[in-house]
Amino acid sequence: MPGxxxxxxxxxxxxxxLPHGAGIAELxxxxxxxxxxxxxxxxxDLAAAVGRCRALLDLDADSKAVDGALEGDALLGALVxxxxxxxxxxxxxxxxxxxxxxxxxxxxxxxxxxxxxxLAAALGSPLATPHGTLTVTFPDAAALAAADPALLPxxxxxxxxxLTLAREIAEGRIVVSVATDRDELRERLREIPGIGExxxxxxxxxxxxxxxxxxxxxxxxxxxxxFGRPHDAASATRLxxxxxxxRAYAVQHLWDxxxxxxxxx
Numbered sequence: 001m002p003g004x005x006x007x008x009x010x011x012x013x014x015x016x017x018l019p020h021g022a023g024i025a026e027l028x029x030x031x032x033x034x035x036x037x038x039x040x041x042x043x044x045d046l047a048a049a050v051g052r053c054r055a056l057l058d059l060d061a062d063s064k065a066v067d068g069a070l071e072g073d074a075l076l077g078a079l080v081x082x083x084x085x086x087x088x089x090x091x092x093x094x095x096x097x098x099x100x101x102x103x104x105x106x107x108x109x110x111x112x113x114x115x116x117x118x119l120a121a122a123l124g125s126p127l128a129t130p131h132g133t134l135t136v137t138f139p140d141a142a143a144l145a146a147a148d149p150a151l152l153p154x155x156x157x158x159x160x161x162x163l164t165l166a167r168e169i170a171e172g173r174i175v176v177s178v179a180t181d182r183d184e185l186r187e188r189l190r191e192i193p194g195i196g197e198x199x200x201x202x203x204x205x206x207x208x209x210x211x212x213x214x215x216x217x218x219x220x221x222x223x224x225x226x227f228g229r230p231h232d233a234a235s236a237t238r239l240x241x242x243x244x245x246x247r248a249y250a251v252q253h254l255w256d257x258x259x260x261x262x263x264x265x
Contacts, residue, residue, distance in 0.1 A: 001100075002117045003124065003135045015127065016052060016092055017137040018045035024131050025053050025092075034059065041128065055178070055208070058087035066210075066249045073242060075227060079253040086256075088248045091206045094176030095169045096138045101202050102162050102195065103154070115153065119144065122151055141170035161194030168192065178208050205248045213240055213247035223254035226261075 005014040016023040021041030028035045034057060038049050054060060063085040071080040080086075091097035104112035116138075123143040124136030139147075144166035152159045168174040174188045182204065189200050198214045205212035214220060215233040224231035229239060243250040 001113055001120060001138075002133065003120050004117070004138055006133045013132070013134060014092070015134050015137045016045075016049055017125070017140065018042070018048050018052075020044045022125065022127055022137050023049050024127075024134055025049060027053060027057065039131065052092040055090040056092050058090050058208075061087055061210075061249075063087070066246050069246050070243060070250060070253075075229070075239070076243070076250055076253055079257065083253065083256065086249060086252050088205060088208075088210070088252055090208065093138065094178075094207065095141045095144075095166075097206055098165055098169065098174075098176045098189075098203055099141075099144060099162060101199055101206075102158065102165055103152075105158060105194075105199060107154070118153075119147065119151055123147060141166045145170045157194055161192060164192050165189075165195070176203065176207070182207075182209055205251065209248060211245040211247050213237070213251060215240070217251070219255045219258040220251060223257040226257060 003015075005012070007013075011026060011028050013024060013026045016025055018040070023041060023045055024039040026037040026039075034053075036050065036053050038046070040046060040049060067080050067084050070076045073080075100112065100116050103115050107115075120136050120138055123139035125139070126136050127134065145163060147163065147166075149159055149163070152162055154162075165174070168188070169176060174185070176185065185207075186200055186204065189195050189203065198216050201212045201214035202217075205214070213236075215236045220236060221231040221233075224236055224239065229235070240247050240250060
């Protein structure tokens, strides 16, 4: 998302909205670890920034347990052996995650990125010192709730969903956080018109719910089709039952199959 995130050779950078100010995280893969460089406006935010980076990359996952449970599966085994240790992308901010997920409903990734970047440019908080292409932090829920609807070039129904979600978060009726009871959060999200099971599952998956499974996801259905398996939502749910409680990790492998476009490529 321009202004918020950038990718360089072997590096991922993004801005962070932290309890005491803004920051920038730079993450790079190294042998056996991730190197993290932080630029913080206030050193009191060090622990929070590190925690968010760990959540973003799912660094606290027990990959051996996940792989051990999935590699014996007839469908997933070869995929797990080809890409052991695959993680589930997380999030640095629950409100940002929820809003971006709703924006991404039924449009392309590039289209969703463009809308999110437009919101960030108009409503985000400027960095005191921009760094490269990073210039702002993602807007908080209050700013989003008060946004001019013209900033959201999407169907009116989805625009209402985004603004309602932002208002519910801003007023404290929904707390999108790993600390919130998962069943409670699922129910609160479902109460918002326009948020269905795909959206809820994708949000929960990136909040660390290892068993979240978006059965209607097009990438999941495409992968199952490539494997010659029934790929309607009910069939996908039945097929995924043996993968519990690691279905979110199975989804990452299936998305890879869908992206590659062929089972053995």
